[in-house]
Amino acid sequence: MADVLVKETTNPYEIVKGQIRHACEALELPEIAYELLKAPKRFLEVQIPVRMDDGTVRLFTGYRSQHNDALGPTKGGIRFHPAVHPDEVRALSMWMTLKCSLLGLPLGGGKGGVVCNPKEMSERELEELSRGYIRAIAPIVGPEKDVPAPDVYTNPQIMAWMMDEYSRLEGRNVFGLITGKPVEVGGSLGRSEATGRGCVVTVARAAERIGLDLTRATVAVQGFGNAGSVAARLIAERGARVVAVSDSKGGIHAPGGLDVDAVLRHKRESGTVLGFPGAREIGNEELLTLDVDILIPAALENQLTAENAPRVRARIVGEAANGPTTPEADAILRRNGVLVIPDVLANAGGVTVSYFEWVQNLYNFYWTEGEVNQRLEEMMGRAFDRVYAMHRERGVSMREAADMVAVQRVYDAMKARGWLH
Numbered sequence: 001m002a003d004v005l006v007k008e009t010t011n012p013y014e015i016v017k018g019q020i021r022h023a024c025e026a027l028e029l030p031e032i033a034y035e036l037l038k039a040p041k042r043f044l045e046v047q048i049p050v051r052m053d054d055g056t057v058r059l060f061t062g063y064r065s066q067h068n069d070a071l072g073p074t075k076g077g078i079r080f081h082p083a084v085h086p087d088e089v090r091a092l093s094m095w096m097t098l099k100c101s102l103l104g105l106p107l108g109g110g111k112g113g114v115v116c117n118p119k120e121m122s123e124r125e126l127e128e129l130s131r132g133y134i135r136a137i138a139p140i141v142g143p144e145k146d147v148p149a150p151d152v153y154t155n156p157q158i159m160a161w162m163m164d165e166y167s168r169l170e171g172r173n174v175f176g177l178i179t180g181k182p183v184e185v186g187g188s189l190g191r192s193e194a195t196g197r198g199c200v201v202t203v204a205r206a207a208e209r210i211g212l213d214l215t216r217a218t219v220a221v222q223g224f225g226n227a228g229s230v231a232a233r234l235i236a237e238r239g240a241r242v243v244a245v246s247d248s249k250g251g252i253h254a255p256g257g258l259d260v261d262a263v264l265r266h267k268r269e270s271g272t273v274l275g276f277p278g279a280r281e282i283g284n285e286e287l288l289t290l291d292v293d294i295l296i297p298a299a300l301e302n303q304l305t306a307e308n309a310p311r312v313r314a315r316i317v318g319e320a321a322n323g324p325t326t327p328e329a330d331a332i333l334r335r336n337g338v339l340v341i342p343d344v345l346a347n348a349g350g351v352t353v354s355y356f357e358w359v360q361n362l363y364n365f366y367w368t369e370g371e372v373n374q375r376l377e378e379m380m381g382r383a384f385d386r387v388y389a390m391h392r393e394r395g396v397s398m399r400e401a402a403d404m405v406a407v408q409r410v411y412d413a414m415k416a417r418g419w420l421h
């Protein structure tokens, strides 16, 4: 056990660097490719003063990382969480580069974060923090530079405040600054469901490939936020039985299946999935090793570890979260024949519809929800097929295949731009 703890790699920055290095080597790219990709091109740290409701002024620390913009403006969410760390933000921006590239978007990778606990802040304090953060990073963002979006514990309202503050600074409406906005102010239909929807598209394709009938499959979902709650609802709509879900307070298990809409209502009213009638309470750890066909980690990094991975019983893991699996766990899952759909593929639906939102803002021409969902499903399906084909042809894992496809495209763009000599 101690041995396992010593060896486990949990710094997301080290993890993503390892993934990129591995892809560069497998593609036999010149050393300069890795040199250019191993760290963000630009990293900003800011201090944001906020007048709290008790009259005191508190200083919050925020970050914005712009990893690589060879393919287009950098793109990626903003996380509000007490555990936000600069290396985590760096890593998340690097995964964004891979994600945007893999999906064929004309965008690079960025990410932001603020160290705070939004659950303990009033609406007014949150608004002031959101406006202060965007003011602090305003010099380096914009529709043609870097386009933020929601992430863990941020939402459309926060995006609206940030868009409004930036528009005030500019003296005009700049809807294309940020995506994931409410539909009333330039948001795209389908954006709030996009991450979960994209994840379910990839899980359904994976199930087809391994001969698993979704209508007979059981599912456990860790995390019941932007991604997890939607993934649970949509996979249930496709006939699968969602038997367990969890949030930061713990999980619930009902072998006969959960009514996902009813759990959503329960969480909206009580603030947690716990206490849902007819379900047994379980820990987050127990959820990951339940006897289910499909496991969807949709919370934070480093949930599947060398310690619990040997006990994972699912046949498919669909990574709706970013970085939920440590490299050590990844190797164990692979050895045990679990098909892992990597985060850069499984959760890329969010940024894909963010791209649609940005395009709609720039054109000032808006699509129907049907158009958005259809294009999303096509693009996710195509990306899945490409990764799956590489996985089979080259005998590499789905993660290695995704990283190879993604790194190759960024490399080609850097080469065309003359960055390599």
Ligand code: GLU
Pocket: 075, 076, 077, 078, 099, 147, 148, 149, 150, 151, 152, 179, 180, 322, 347, 348, 350, 351, 352, 354
């Ligand atoms: N935060 C999401 C992600 O990790 C979405 C980013 C975006 O829409 O730009 O992919």
